[in-house]
Amino acid sequence: MTTIRRFCCDDLLRFAPVNLDHLTETFNMSFYMTYLARWPDYFHVAEAPGDRIMGYIMGKVEGQGESWHGHVTAVTVAPAYRRQKLAKKLMNLLEDISDKIDKAYFVDLFVRASNAPAIKMYEKLGYVVYRRVLRYYSGEEDGLDMRKALSRDVEKKSIIPLKRPITPDELEYD
């Protein structure tokens, strides 16, 4: 039983049970608030009965020309609500907004190369590894740039994997 709605500032005061999880980063305030101020349609929260926060997704839309795309910055689900396909629901919502409202070509995300369970989940949702970003995470661990083409990219050009890995300074966006 899930209500998905736009994330609002007050949720920052209630998301501790999700964010205390060590895999969920608690960013600084300006990070969250910039996302809320600029891309409120890309920041959603899922609530269970009793207004308990189950998880949330934050993202943005950026790029130019055929690189115009949705980006998943963070998606997280509290342990008590895992294994219920909630992440899928949240991802689909962001893909839908990127596709239908912002008419983006694809959605992308970064994941730690060692995070096998997450990579498996994204693959199930239709994402492919587009390229490897060397030492993306704090200069230590490689990141995988995964992508899923949207309806506007009819020929699925955006997800043809790059042959060579890139370094973080070659990334087009932060």
Place this chain on the structure above:
Amino acid sequence: MASKFGLSGGIPDRRIRPIWDAVDSRQFKNALKLSNALLSKYRNSPYALALKALILERMGKNEEALSVCLNAKEILCSNDSNVLIDDLTLSTIQIVFQRLDHLDKASSCYEHACTKFPNSLELMMGLFGCYVREYSFVKQQQIAIKMYKTAGEERFLLWAVCSIQLQVCCGNGERKLLQLAEGLLKKHIASHGLHEPEALSVYIALLEQQCKYADALEILSGKLGSLMTIEVDKLRLQGRLLAKAGDYAAAADVFQKVLELCPDDWKCFLQYLGCLLEDDSVFTKETDPIHTQKGIESKNLPISEELFDSRISNAVKFVHKLMMEATNNSERGPYLALLEIERQNLLFGKGDADKLAEDLIQYFVRFGHLACFTSDVEIFLQVLDKDNKSGLMKKLVKESEASIGLPTKALGQSINLFKVQNLIGDMFALPVDELEDVAVRMTEMFCKNLPLSKELDAQESMYGEELLSMACSVLVQLFWRTRDFGYLLESIMILEFGLTIQRYVWQYKILLVHLYSYWNSLPLAYERYKSLDVKNILLETESHHILPQMLGSPLWADSSNLLSEYLKFMDDHLREHADLTFLTYRHKNYSKVIEFVQFKDKLQRSSQYLMAKIESSILQLKQNSDNIDEEEGILESVKRGTYLTELLNESKSLNFNEQLKLRPWWTPTSDKNYLLGPYEGASCCPTENLHDQIKQTHADVLKTIEKRSLLPRMIDLSIHSASASVKENIETNGSLVDPKLSLELKILLERYAKILEFPFQDAVELVLGASRGQKAFEAPNLVIIDLMNFAVFLNAWNLNCHEITIPNEDNSDSHSSTWNIVNTLLRKYVIDTIKSAGPIVSSPGSDLPFLVQLITEPLSWHTLIIQSCVRSLFPSGKKKKKGTSVEQLNSQLSNEIQNSIQSLCETIELVTKWLKAQLQKPDNEKFEMIFSSIQRNDKGNGSGKAYEILDSSVSSMKDAEVGDRILQALHSWHPADVVRKIVAGQGSLLSEFLKICELKIKSLQVLRHQW
């Protein structure tokens, strides 16, 4: 006015770039050098000056930065036509003034520029930004209207509309202003239409705020409605407006449509049902954040019984239809909906509890393995009576025994059975042996099911993880009931065991923070807290797990770090918050504007924030109380204590942002710990009293904040009073204390007594009586500290006004003094505490924090008063020759000061002696004392059984069963290390306290030698 190509603020770019490069790479010294060189050529350039000010501010030279920036402002605002005014210069000046908390000065620069170039949109936007930062909603509105008139753009009109809404929602603006905003929008729409979805949201919200629901609905269904591209969002809004307009039937139809699109949307289902039953409570925003689930309030609905029946039956039909159409088996929505319908039946007085129980069992069969099962059904259990609940429990157990499924599912069900049992309050009613059995079964279940987690990644949650937290809660309850601290150790052991296997489980860590705090091993609690990585906004919601204990402890350095990290986060964020609000305007996300401003308000009014500011000053005063000169410096920095009382006066209503839900049952709020009191029988169920407890705490916090905010000022006035009283004695034209200050101290004493709920005279009598041993303060420790503080400042005040005289017991002419009262009371409480204290290792929840507070607060303030007297006697800090001031000093006062020094030394020595005795006991002895409590040696009942399970599991586990990773973790499990760490933690806490005491004795001895 615009910058020319290749120029920055009228200066060639090539001269500016190196300065910015140096700033960006944090080479401020170099930047300053370059900036000075630039200024030698462009002496009167406001931009060059602003740059220098910016560098100085980054270097922390705030005063210098302010003066340079003011210089820039002065030149900029002069009417010299040679001075270049451009946005770059203005924005640089603005940044510096903002960082120096002089927002008004930045605004006035932009105001001047806007007068000079009245049609510049760029400058007007800059000025609008300044007003956003100042939260000047009226000025925002005025400049936005001006921009709208100049450029005719929709966005500026919306800026104005939002500014009007802010005046009404967050300022003192009257509601009729909304009409003005509506008029402005209407006029614009008539001529230009609307183009942004967010503009439409604002328009609708404006109408909704004025209860013009029909108008809003008309707009939504008209041409403008097409701006809303997400269909369900539009339907949700439509449904809400219809319901608010009282057209429940139409609203229910709309919500039905939403549910057909999103069958799992719980809130929408509640709204749908609310509309069917014509119950508008689901649309009013919950104002009580503590208790969002009002599960058992029966309702008086405005509809007849027949209507109720037919509507409920419609709802049931609809939910069944949803179930039939469901494509996703994991959707709990429709099944929970049936439970909600049955709950409504019961609340309406027509329900059948058996039917609800039956539905709950069905829900259990389908979803009983999910970790969220219990929280899903919590609200439905609340409407069942005790018998129904226990009947249900039995049936659930039966159901679970009969079900055959995957082992992970079976485990999930078993966990939920425990959770339901806990939720319905059964655990607190169980006899001790059964409760023990529950803890053992939980631990056993965890160990048995470890093989299920064999394939999991090291970072994933384990199956059955919750069992250990639950077993811990049960064991703590056993400790509360039996006082056998073996249970307490066991509860710690199983959590530490869990962390050995999976080191990231935050639930275990939070429990350990509270258990270690309780067991006087605060340094260990702090370690565990740090491993939670509480940062950024979590500092506001989660600091309560550790901050209060730390503030009352001798761990001053760590406490100071905690406070400054938290305050820095809040200060920094509040400073930049308005910039982020401005971002919402610039990105046309108008619906976020009010939300952002209200959120800032929530943070600014945070009770914890105010408390931290006050405690941070008090902590500094405690840390420096052995040196009156240092203390004066600290008092100076808080405007001699008045800063804190001003803070208190400025704070209107307070907001409580702490997430208390994550606290363990035994300490639901930071000022309540059930373990400190006796077990009150089966009827007492702490979880059921949670709501009242939180309410009580919130009320108490207000009092505490007021009380604490008065301390620094009272300390300052007391120091002053003490010194004046000495001077009065030794100088012929002695400087009498300023009567105003004496009066102020009296007023503060009265106010302090009032917060303690005593009239001033009663508080005085209480203190006098207690010192004569007639009656001790029969009060909790915290109140004793407050009364002792009162006694200390009372003495200081009395030094000048001599209003309180106490006849000696022998009825002679001489009088005992208030000095004596304070000394006697301090000694009495120290002796009492030490006498009743057992060995720290085996006395969880001891009075150690009380003792620490007694020494570091009232006793320390008292030593300050003494230091003040002595400083006035010996201004150069050296002994005076005979025949000088000391001789002239009224011999009674001199004696009293000397006696006080002597008495305080002896009192602290009692503490140091006790501390040393504690510390001198060999660690092995302490270790044995604790560890033996869970080593059972076949003692039948009592603590140690759950621990035994862990012990035997570890030795019997094989690689093939649990996998290499878990097996390795099991091999690294050393229970003795846990006990050693507890002992070490206790030791370091005591040592810190000892250090403080020894320094105090030393400083008192220095005073004594001055005579």
